[in-house]
Amino acid sequence: MNKIVSVKGLNKKINKKQILNNLSFEIEKGRIVGLLGPNGAGKTTLLKILMNIYHKDSGHVEICGLPLGYETKQHISYMPENNHLFPWMKINDAIQYYNDMFSDFDIKRADELCVILNINKEENISSLSKGGKERLLLMLTFARNTNLYLLDEPIGGIDPLTRKKLIKTIFSTANGECTILISTHQLYDVETLLDDVLFLHNGNLILLDSAEHIREECGKSLEEYYMEVFENA
Ligand SMILES: Nc1ncnc2c1ncn2[C@@H]1O[C@H](COP(=O)(O)OP(=O)(O)OP(=O)(O)O)[C@@H](O)[C@H]1O
Numbered sequence: 064m065n066k067i068v069s070v071k072g073l074n075k076k077i078n079k080k081q082i083l084n085n086l087s088f089e090i091e092k093g094r095i096v097g098l099l100g101p102n103g104a105g106k107t108t109l110l111k112i113l114m115n116i117y118h119k120d121s122g123h124v125e126i127c128g129l130p131l132g133y134e135t136k137q138h139i140s141y142m143p144e145n146n147h148l149f150p151w152m153k154i155n156d157a158i159q160y161y162n163d164m165f166s167d168f169d170i171k172r173a174d175e176l177c178v179i180l181n182i183n184k185e186e187n188i189s190s191l192s193k194g195g196k197e198r199l200l201l202m203l204t205f206a207r208n209t210n211l212y213l214l215d216e217p218i219g220g221i222d223p224l225t226r227k228k229l230i231k232t233i234f235s236t237a238n239g240e241c242t243i244l245i246s247t248h249q250l251y252d253v254e255t256l257l258d259d260v261l262f263l264h265n266g267n268l269i270l271l272d273s274a275e276h277i278r279e280e281c282g283k284s285l286e287e288y289y290m291e292v293f294e295n296a
Contacts, residue, residue: 068126098247101169108266140209142217162179172208180202218253
């Protein structure tokens with residue numbers, strides 16, 4: 064089975080406002096896909112639907128060949144936009160918490176990622192900076208062995224040097240087996256990482272293409288292409 068995510072005719076309204084409009088797309092196994100678009104485009108809403116946190120109004124969504132439900136959640140490691148961890152915890156407690164919650168959590172991998180991302184396991188979560196919290200969430204997210212990683216704005220607060228290390232880490236995790244859908248405004252930083260891009264504008268899918276095709280066909284970087292598309296959208 065090569066389709067990890069399959070979305071057909073997905074619609075979502077919130078407070079009578081159409082947030083996602085008849086979206087249809089597929090994501091193949093092993094791809095790293097950038098979910099890109101301006102503020103309010105519907106990126107977080109889409110990720111929350113894939114995670115079964117928000118319910119769709121209509122349309123059909125499958126994850127790993129299964130219709131959305133409790134079981135599909137088990138296939139996904141999700142990094143939400145906001146920190147959902149308890150402030151009284153130490154990082155070590157958070158690792159334990161994830162280990163208890165998820166049977167696919169790999170403690171050894173968590174330790175390795177702590178070293179790579181310069182995370183002190185004795186630190187209190189309440190004392191972490193914005194970037195520190197993001198590094199913690201990324202460590203927890205990628206210490207799980209799942210088929211699909213959904214990342215919502217994972218690197219906005221992370222300094223450029225750590226971002227570089229992080230991108231390498233994401234590459235090594237991806238290794239052709241797992242699939243990553245990453246919503247970000249840091250296009251410049253993830254440009255080399257992405258296999259495909261999905262452009263959302265006002266809840267509409269306006270482009271799904273391979274990064275290579277965009278570079279070859281248009282002779283532009285993804286960031287340049289993004290600017291061109293959204294300036295004229
Ligand atoms: N719980 C909610 N109640 C009311 N409106 C909501 C809710 N969640 C999302 N929206 C609206 O849905 C639209 C899409 O929001 P969403 O957070 O999905 O966009 P986004 O592309 O992730 O934006 P950003 O890049 O700013 O994070 C926005 O107009 C937002 O105000």
